[in-house]
Amino acid sequence: MELTNADLDAIVLTLRLATVVTILLLLIGTPIAWWLARTRSRLKGAIGAIVALPLVLPPTVLGFYLLVALGPHGPIGHITQALGLGVLPFTFAGLVVASVFYSMPFVVQPLQNAFEAIGERPLEVAATLRAAPLDRFFSVVLPLAKPGFISATILGFAHTVGEFGVVLMIGGNIPNQTRVVSVQIYDHVEALEYASAHWLAGGMLLFSFLVLVALYTFNQSARIRRS
């Protein structure tokens, strides 16, 4: 086995980060996606664009602004310091916050598509059957949007596992804190440790491939079941 302890630490940290971020994203992304799917507000375009920005921005740009905002003189930095949380850059918590922004579109967009596909009718039916709004969401929307939730979970998790630029900008390279697999690979390559880099890079490649195979297979069988 060519994996060092430092490699294993990086893998564990990456999985921990992706798990925390995915859970947070499902909690935050669901109401945002619901609002985007239902609203007729003129703000819809602007909010949708903000959520989608990480799709087109270089991660360094996103990371730079987050660094400034979360830093000791930034607006969020002031708040976290006032709350006694200190400053977030170069901590695991800071990495979580950055990753939530970075992976947001990968969770919100599949959810929004799933919510839009449900349409008004099942909710109206539930209302005529005496289901109150929250009841309608849990008894009708959640089960009908299940494929969307599965896609969102897989994509959010995989995308967080694969991030690099934002981590470098806001997390740096602190073992067990912010040194995730992608950063560890970078370190190996810098040190010309190609064999070690191969193990991690190959692992990432395999992981990403399997995730996408699982996702596409699932989507296809869901489509067949629907038709």
Add this chain to the structure above:
Amino acid sequence: MSIHARFRNAYADFLLDVDLNLPGGGITALFGPSGSGKTTILRCIAGLERAASGTLKVNGEVWQDDALEIFLPAHKRAIGYVFQEASLFPHLSVAGNLDYALKRVADTAHKISMDQAVMLLDVGPLLPRMPERLSGGERQRVAMARALLTSPDLLLLDEPLAALDLKRRNEILPYLERLHAELSIPVLYVSHSPDEVARLADHLVVLDAGRVVASGSLADTLARLDLLHLFGDDAGVMIEARVDAHDDHYQLTCLGVSGGEIHVSRRDAAIGQMVRIRVLARDVSISTSAPIPGSSSILNALAATVVQMTTAIDPAHMLLRLDAQGTPLLARITRRSRDQLGLIPGSAVWAQIKAVAVLA
């Protein structure tokens, strides 16, 4: 028990402006061409849509009153709603769909039990199936059972048969009649099919372009000449008739109506039973002389008086309203025939009936 509804709202394509006093029992049909606002009225009553200005009182309970800023949300209204297209939850089995309704109503408010609903609509064998494995007719039966399980004070049916073919439609109609006969829940039934309306309704509301053009008992409203353009070729009357006798030799059944008797193909019905028949205006012709026995193949002729005449949409035709000693009839004849026969209101004529549809 009664329903009073007044809604006013400007929609993109029409202005809804209705004031309805509906009976608190039986089946009331909301009839009109598409775009006349009938589904919108139903949705406003259900609380799925909110008319900009409106009041709605059901059973003395205020569901909407804009002056008092009252608007009861849909899930707090004691209605059962059946949508035009299948609306079963695809993630739940038939039993799951029925349970969904049952468990959201307090036990003390249950007026209809699961067993009763399952029996009334014959959905027992379907219970373990998923909605995608049901035919269109089966889905609508489940949807109706589900609506009943909310123990509604008012049942709203939005063209529940429109998405079905003729065969399936005829499978469902008996179930609707059964609901009518066995439950005392008032029903509002939206339809654009004159046949369905004539067969099911007790009370008829005719809508056109967002307004009520007529509201009254079915028989009276169907016989009104001024509404006939809305029914087109299907204009005709509905008559309640009594089964008087059967003729086994010729396989005919004799129905008694005030004003005479009408023979139809042998029906499987008990003597004395009441049936609804429908006679279309285009199936009634006029003769000024009494039929001579053995001179015509037409079986049914009733002595009648011309009450009123109007031109039909087709300028070659006239529509006549006749009174066959208490039985209203409509006849469609050509304007030329009217002139040749010299018909005027009050003329005594014979109405020759070429075809009779027995409903149910």
